[in-house]
Amino acid sequence: MKASHHFQIIPEPTIRRLADYLHLLLHLQQEGIDKVSSTTIANDLNTDPTQVRKDIQYTSIVGKPKTGFDVPGLIGAIEECLSWNDTNAAFLVGVGSLGKAILGYEGFQKYGLQFIDAFDVDPDIIGKKMYGIEVHHLDEMPGLVNKLKRKIGVLTVPAESAQEVTDKMVEAGIRAIWNFAPLQLKTPEDVIVENIQFSQSLAVLTRKLSLLEFRTS
Amino acid sequence: MKASHHFQIIPEPTIRRLADYLHLLLHLQQEGIDKVSSTTIANDLNTDPTQVRKDIQYTSIVGKPKTGFDVPGLIGAIEECLSWNDTNAAFLVGVGSLGKAILGYEGFQKYGLQFIDAFDVDPDIIGKKMYGIEVHHLDEMPGLVNKLKRKIGVLTVPAESAQEVTDKMVEAGIRAIWNFAPLQLKTPEDVIVENIQFSQSLAVLTRKLSLLEFRTS
DNA sequence: TAGATTGTTAATCGATTAACAATC
């Protein structure tokens, strides 16, 4: 298997930072810069050059002393690590305000994510198009999921119906769920779930703010 | 200082999990359950009982062998840890589709977050109300920020203007920024920034999916 | 009492950081 080195284990913190590096690198590329040092990346992202180099090691890209790393090369390598080089077709379930915001966010195309279909149960929006994506009834999901090569579903339904909808997604053959509902989904082991928990992030913010206010009071 | 024990350092992973525990506990409370064991919590959240107990230690709540922990007591203690017991008044900058989704999400009230004002530069929406919150011109921000006791700003503007708007927020006296724009903001050290990076989360998802597909192919 | 569950210490694990030789 030729490409097997792409499938070594990369620590999750590294994966997250690689996504950040990619943002910066795309920005540098736009400005016509094609060499970058670990120090430059570290300064911009408020981290450490050693960590940047360690992270980059996982991409198999090597730099040149005194020169740094090749920007286009690094972009390509990171995109490959994250599987963003190929388009990730996806569908979205739950066309509420958050669902609409996600469908309409052009930024996801940079991450190789492309929405094919959307699903809901509200008769008022079924059959309409949101940002060019047609909204189908949830019941049509099983038939339409098979169109997708890589079966990614984005879940933006209210917490109350999240588990029920998840079960339907799993049954329809979905392999990965990007979950925006504020609860832990129950799924078979071979289905990947990645949560966006706004509350976790807000908790960190408010806790830090209290500590800051305490220290400066 | 009586309350100083509330300001011990709590590891960030613990803070994030406490937010998850709180979700579950509120759910249990709704169902009239008022005692819970670390095992029950761990099972529901797919984690380890020992870790749950360790996390709970930071809240100063003690349990009873054979019985577990008192649900209302634990809820109160976690809310205090996260500073969610008091209302966190906040304002939002950037009333695009994501901004609207956040303003309209009732769930944030459970986290003590309440939006007071919103800001934008689009004349079409300035003066209008979104979910009961009035949208002002960005220039009015400095005067209105002073109304807030704890100065939290939620940033949902496009990446291109994010740094510029951040500078204005800092100048207006904001102490904490919840950043939804996909870049690292530059701020003074005493301003807290917490990022929601959708791309980081998606990176983890697509990477895991590739590994799974590789293993099962 | 017996058994389940807590609280806490010690061991393990993994990620970050420091140090420094190799390289351009």
Add this chain to the structure above:
DNA sequence: TAGATTGTTAATCGATTAACAATC
């Protein structure tokens, strides 16, 4: 060449997990 930057090993740090006595 001198100096900056990479690549990599070793040390440190902190979080998770295991073990088990104390308690109800």
